[in-house]
Every structure is written in structure tokens, then in C-alpha cells.
Amino acid sequence: MAVTVSLVVLFGLVLFFLLRAGNLGYGSAFTAAMFGFFLASTGAAKPINHLTATFVDALSNL
Secondary structure, three states: HHHHHHHHHHHHHHHHHHHHHHHOOOOHHHHHHHHHHHHHOOOOOHHHHHHHHHHHHHHHHH
């Protein structure tokens, strides 16, 4: 678990700086995919899925 969380932080920071610099390409896509993959392996996956489902439900009720 500790390794997964540290990889999420690492890929999140790299992705943040790539997006901020406007350097969007294959490297950014790979970083975003790895960030999502490792984020799904953490305890944050369930709350994120719940938040997304709630958001989509709220939009469909508008």
C-alpha cells in the first residue's frame, strides 16, 4: 500500500507539472494512465467512484 500511494503522488506531481507547462504529448498520456492505474489501487478509488456517480446522477436530474 505504501508503494502504491507514493507512486500515485509521484505520477500526480509529474502530471501536474506537465499539464501546467502545456507539454501535452505521449508522455503526458502515459503519465495520466499510470496515475489513474495506481490511484485505482489505493483506498481513494471507492470515494472517487462514489463522487463521480453522485455527480452524474445530479446532472441527469437537471
